[in-house]
Amino acid sequence: MWRRGEGRFALIVLALWVLVAAISLVWTPQSLWATDGYHVWAKPSADHWLGTDGTGSDVFSWLMAGSRTNLLIVLLTVALSAVWGLALVAAMVARHAALSNATVVAVDALISIPTVLVALILAVPLGASVTVIVIACGFGYGLNLARVARPAAVLAARSSYVESARSNGASGWRVLTSHIIPNILPVLAVQLSLSAGTAVLAESGLTYLGIGVPSGVPSWGHSLATSVKLINVFPLTVLWPGLIVTLVVVALNVFGDVLRDAIDPVSNPALRLRQAGAVVPAGHGDDGDGDADGIDNDEADTAQRRAEDVPDTAVMTGRSAR
Numbered sequence: 001m002w003r004r005g006e007g008r009f010a011l012i013v014l015a016l017w018v019l020v021a022a023i024s025l026v027w028t029p030q031s032l033w034a035t036d037g038y039h040v041w042a043k044p045s046a047d048h049w050l051g052t053d054g055t056g057s058d059v060f061s062w063l064m065a066g067s068r069t070n071l072l073i074v075l076l077t078v079a080l081s082a083v084w085g086l087a088l089v090a091a092m093v094a095r096h097a098a099l100s101n102a103t104v105v106a107v108d109a110l111i112s113i114p115t116v117l118v119a120l121i122l123a124v125p126l127g128a129s130v131t132v133i134v135i136a137c138g139f140g141y142g143l144n145l146a147r148v149a150r151p152a153a154v155l156a157a158r159s160s161y162v163e164s165a166r167s168n169g170a171s172g173w174r175v176l177t178s179h180i181i182p183n184i185l186p187v188l189a190v191q192l193s194l195s196a197g198t199a200v201l202a203e204s205g206l207t208y209l210g211i212g213v214p215s216g217v218p219s220w221g222h223s224l225a226t227s228v229k230l231i232n233v234f235p236l237t238v239l240w241p242g243l244i245v246t247l248v249v250v251a252l253n254v255f256g257d258v259l260r261d262a263i264d265p266v267s268n269p270a271l272r273l274r275q276a277g278a279v280v281p282a283g284h285g286d287d288g289d290g291d292a293d294g295i296d297n298d299e300a301d302t303a304q305r306r307a308e309d310v311p312d313t314a315v316m317t318g319r320s321a322r
Contacts, residue, residue, distance in 0.1 A: 013251035021068035030058035065218035077199040080138030085145030093157040123211040141195035156183040186264035193256020
């Protein structure tokens, strides 16, 4: 993953995000509650690295503190969407036809409900809070995950090795965790990274509408919402949080794509060569140009022809063809 340029970009941005969030727990350049009425909407300076907002608060300090709020939202949203989506996948591939069909119909019906509408409904009893963002996004993204992952999950559930495991007494939970989930990991990687990126955007949008992060809690969406009204007069205060949100969302999406390429035999020639029985030197893999490193052309051509003859079930499960 590190050998690819986009992979390095994604890892560096995400590592900086986590690092800044951790540092903000113990230090920020200025107190979040310190205001300077004589320097409202100030330009970047030695005292205020990214300037100040309409209350005279330090923009950089609020963005630092907001990074941990957004990181918490992303982690909780991804966890909820993964649990909810995998539960739906398990129901979709259940051996009971009635349960499977009912779940498919329910997902197709519920997936049409906009996330904003779910958030508005939740905001009535809960008010503006992080909980509203997490539940609304986790609910919607879990449905998307289940729908996208269903074809691969059904194919795995109907394979001969799953039937063999069931005939040997394997429980439904064991089949799900040992056979079905490993086969849909590439799909999960992409969908969960998309969920993470979309959760950052959703936080900004819902906070702007007043049903997201409550006032007084630092977040990137809060910084955007408080400064967007004067974007024509003080554009820099909108530029910084907007730039951060853009970089993080792009990095999350790229990270999902690179991770999928690293673990998916279909898009990673090195994995196909290993499954075909070719010996790939340690430390070598897919470098992003479609070739497996460390293998000469003749050996790669021979192994590739052998890889093309590997049965689908062997490729899906990551087992070597015998």
